[in-house]
Amino acid sequence: MRAHLMAAVISTALTVTSASATVVISDDAGGKMKDYATHFQQVRDSGEPVVIAGKCVSACTMVLGFVPRDRICATPGAVLGFHAAWTFDDSGKRVVSATGTQDLMKTYPASVRAWIARRGGLTPKMMYLRGSDLAAIVAPCDRSRMASVSRSKRSGAT
Numbered sequence: 001m002r003a004h005l006m007a008a009v010i011s012t013a014l015t016v017t018s019a020s021a022t023v024v025i026s027d028d029a030g031g032k033m034k035d036y037a038t039h040f041q042q043v044r045d046s047g048e049p050v051v052i053a054g055k056c057v058s059a060c061t062m063v064l065g066f067v068p069r070d071r072i073c074a075t076p077g078a079v080l081g082f083h084a085a086w087t088f089d090d091s092g093k094r095v096v097s098a099t100g101t102q103d104l105m106k107t108y109p110a111s112v113r114a115w116i117a118r119r120g121g122l123t124p125k126m127m128y129l130r131g132s133d134l135a136a137i138v139a140p141c142d143r144s145r146m147a148s149v150s151r152s153k154r155s156g157a158t
Contacts, residue, residue, distance in 0.1 A: 023050045030058020033085060033104060040066035049073070051141055057081030057126065064138070065107030073141035079130040080138075084122040096124055111137045 023043055030036070036059040043050060044067045052074040056063065061080050063072065085100030101122050105113055112129075115137065119127050129137070 021048050023048050025050060025052045025056045025060060025063065026054030028054075028056050028060040030060045033059045033062065033100065036060060036062045037066065037107070043067055047071075051075065052078040052080070052138065055079055055081070058083065059104075061112075062104070062107050064109060064112050069109065069139075072138055074134055074138040075141050078134060078138070079128055080134065081126045081128050082116060082122060083126045084124055086124070109137075 040063050043063070048071075050063060050067050050072045052063070052072065054075075054077055056078070058081065061082055064080075085097045085104045086094050087097040087100060089095045105116070105122065108116070115129060115133065116122060116127070
């Protein structure tokens, strides 16, 4: 009986701990869209808040489309970088993927799509969202979220 009670207490503690963790994104250079879609769907489903505390570029920016806006904040040092999706052609050369870029754009909320459109759309050249433009799209972190950065799960390249 005592073992069952102890197991129940431990299980509850682990559930509370994992549900209340904060995912911190910093120095994330991106990667394959499919991998990031899977990762951010898991973050969304976990209920964990996300703090963007540094560089989040390329596929990392998909966080904005998968995790609810009210669970994401950005620190003053946050910067998001956007570019067109790419693939390799038959010769192994990196080329823009029109369908990949369309899929990427579909993941973003309207505010991000509008910001990108005002800058001419996604191209192979990186465009950066930071400062007041970022604060208009992603809420700045409050003090409690900033404090959670030091005791949280870090999310970098997957």
